[in-house]
Amino acid sequence: MVNYYQLFMKSIYLILAMLMACAMGNAQENPLPKIHIRNFTDDLKKTDTTAHAIVLFEHGRTELQYVEGDEQLMIVHVKHVRIKILDKEGFDEANVKLRLYKSGNEEEYIKELKGRTLNYENGQVQETEMKREAVFNEKASQYANELKFTLPNIKENSIIEYSYRLYSPFIRNFRTWYFQSNLPKLHSEYVAVIPATFDYNVSMKGYYGLTEQKDEILREHFLYGGNRQDCSKLIYIMKDIPAFKDEGFMLAPINYISSINFELRSYTRPAGGVTNFAKTWANIDEELMADKDFGGQIKNKGAFKELLPTMVDSATTNLAKAKNIYYYIQDHIAWNEVGGKYAEKGIKKALAEKKGNIADINLALVAAMNAADIEAYPVIFSHRTTGIPGLLYPVLTDFNGVLCMVKIDGKDYLLDASVNMLPFGELSLESINYKGRVIYSKGKSDWVDLVNTTPSKNIYNVLAVLDSTGKITGTLRIQSTGLKALAKRNTIDEYPSLEEYEEKLMENSGNFRIKKSKVDNLNNLEKSLFEELTFEIDLRDNFNDLRYVLNPMIYNRITKNPFTLEQRNYPVDLGAEESELYNFNFTLPNGYVLKDKPKDISMTLPEQAAKYTFKSAIEGNNLMIQQQISMNKAIYTSDEYFFLKELYARIIQQQQKDFQFAKQ
Structure with a gap:
């Protein structure tokens, strides 16, 4: 005789076991290592003396899952992060923004967001959990939302942790993992679980390579269309990663940051047949x-x-x-x-x-x-x-x-x-x-x-008179072409009228006091833009009856090297060849003779990639100076970076030197 009660109970136990197995399979153990006291006591500034925070450990895992609530296949991405705040300037790392993309009726969303702050005080680790009120969801654009949250109780030497599970319907782009960021990292680890029936293009970007790469097979891990299939578990690890330090004259940082990228080429449907995503x-x-x-x-x-x-x-x-x-x-x-x-x-x-x-x-x-x-x-x-x-x-x-x-x-x-x-x-x-x-x-x-064949150029012509009281009066005429002309035209165009631009220019002129301004060819885009400034400068502090000094770089002097990194692993991209030519003509006061002057100089980078010249001459009371900076390439390789950096250091030194005159 069939015992229906026993069969019923066996069915219940079987269902519960399956549910528990599914729950255990979906549950993601915290992969962050156990907190140690040394995490608070170790001096991590030596890793990067300019860093204000450092990533101690981060772990990401991405896989495909059929999500019942969404009734579709989704990318599920789980991330855990642990960051140490080194000083007050690192407090901003506790403000986190996550971009969630959307297209039509489909959009990404986040679940299981958790965060906490750990502080080491009086020999004890104090934990503060992030509250729900610290989380905000905002519309960033028609294509994205932004989830924002702030970790609590931040102090110098705090350790912050957060984790989340992100669901994305956009299965073609599996998930890009950025090993490198604006912070140095001690350990970054990414796990990609890809079903056997899905074929993704996998590519690495960036200067730094992987420290370790492993893979294994997960048997019957992926359930889709009533069938279970094997998955490849790909593990990518990078350690001791320097912060990415961006600088001027570059393309988007995303081109150079060390990362791993996935794009779906094809997949085999449960009912058979292959869908190709990789288009020609x-x-x-x-x-x-x-x-x-x-x-x-x-x-x-x-x-x-x-x-x-x-x-x-x-x-x-x-x-x-x-x-x-x-x-x-x-x-x-x-x-x-x-x-x-x-x-x-x-x-x-x-x-x-x-x-x-x-x-x-x-x-x-x-x-x-x-x-x-x-x-x-x-x-x-x-x-x-x-x-x-x-x-x-x-x-x-x-x-x-x-x-x-x-x-x-x-x-x-x-x-x-x-x-x-x-x-x-x-x-x-x-x-x-x-x-x-x-x-x-x-x-x-x-x-x-995508190139500009028109060079980006500024020509500065200065005609000035230095009188016996130490005052310089004169005119400066600037001719601009290419990207430099576009930048100047756009600046002027931001003002309601040309008159208001000129008024603001005179208000902000500082020691180089602009008395009058005129602009030609503002709307005649086929011609060079001309700007003429009538100016005066007070040099009485550098002037007396016995001697005076004159620095000829009275306008647009370079005071800061645009290239400051110890090493730059990406190109210098100016957008176009560019040059700046300065022609100065000073009429000097009578009764003084030249005692010292900057030496004429000419510096050229290998293969004429860039050049700097400075030369001067005195005829009677006229001091004539010509300076030219020529960047003869639109793009410089990282191997040329040191030469550019040194060139600008020498230019700055040269522009600091004075002409010295003494009473006859």
Whole structure:
């Protein structure tokens, strides 16, 4: 006779056992090592004397799970962090921000957020748990939310810990793990658990390599579609990692920080068959051209049927027509400071509202050029601050902007009408980010270098008189081209009027007192920008009846070396070749003779990569000085960094030297 009660109880026990097994499988033990007193007592400043906090240990684990509540496959990322606060300047590390991305109805979220602060006082470790009130969730943009929290009871020598479980529906990008950050780290460990039916591209970035790498097989670990399958458990460890120290003249830090990256190529479906995610450029070209917010905009020549005669005006050559069209779009659609490779409003609406995102503007430019029978194509690119797009595998999400390329008389011109005050054929610094991808309408897309062929240049001409009381009066005329002209035009354009800019300039002129200012070619972008300043300087402290000293660098003297790192493991990227030329002509007071002067100097880096010259001459009462700094490359390698640093150190020394005169 069947005992139904026993069968029922066995079923209950079996279900409970399965639930417990699942709970144990999902539970993540705290991987942080046990706290020791030495964590508080060891002097960790010797690790990095400039550090204000240090990561003692961090551990991340990412795997795929089918989440019942979301009814879909999710990336589940668990992170544990332990940081020691070394001094008061490190207190800000207790304020943590986590970016959570969203797209359409899908978005990332966090569960099991925990945090605590440990302090060592009176021979005891005191623990303070983070309260729920310390956690805030805010909207960062239309594409992301931001979770913020603050660890409590922070003091010098505190140790903070926090952990969380992040759920992401975006399974194509498994999870990037950054071994390096703005803090030095003693131990960073990442575990990736990848099912056998999922194939990811795995790539390392950055200067520092792994300390240790291990892998193992987890048998029947992944349950999906009613079947269990094996997983690869990949363990990556890096120890004693220096902080990433950023400096000027660089692309986005994300290009150089040591990290490991994953991108889904394909996976085998539970019912059979393979889904390929790794697209070819042919796939992406077709996808973009078929999209109504990309290819659909380019084909919309009709939007310019009535406008075209006004845009082209009286131009007869294709180059003149292209310039007129470019400046019309630049003047009539203002950028709303939103990026993107897809139009947000569409050409017609952007023209009507006189505002749009970068794609609205530059896709309109492509369409207008084509409407005028000028060959033009869109160029997708990634902004300078968001990382270089991957060249090995085509990933459409790497690109967050679009430019226009026109072909006229055998020459290619890259255009960006979204940037106010940017001349035809030049790019802003934000767009100069290695390479972009030209999307040809009927051919295979191709890479194009994002470069500025126009050098970035300032020429300073000073004509001044030094009188017997120690006062200098004169005029300074500055000629600017390239990126330097764009920067100056943008500065002036921030003011409601040119008069208000000049007033502010005179208010903030300090010892170099500006009496009058004039700007030429502000809106004539095809010509150099000229700024003329009438000034006076009081040098009475350096002047008496017996002698005086004169430092000729009365304007724009370099006082701080822009290159300060002991070692820089990433290139110096200026965006364009640049130079600064100073011509000084001083009329000196009568009755004094030259006693000492800076020596003429000429310094050149290997292969003429950069050059500095300083020379002077006196004819009667006229002192003439010429100084030139020439950076003859847009990009310098990390091997050239020391030479640049030394060059600027010598320039600063030279600019500190005075001309000394004595009474006859």
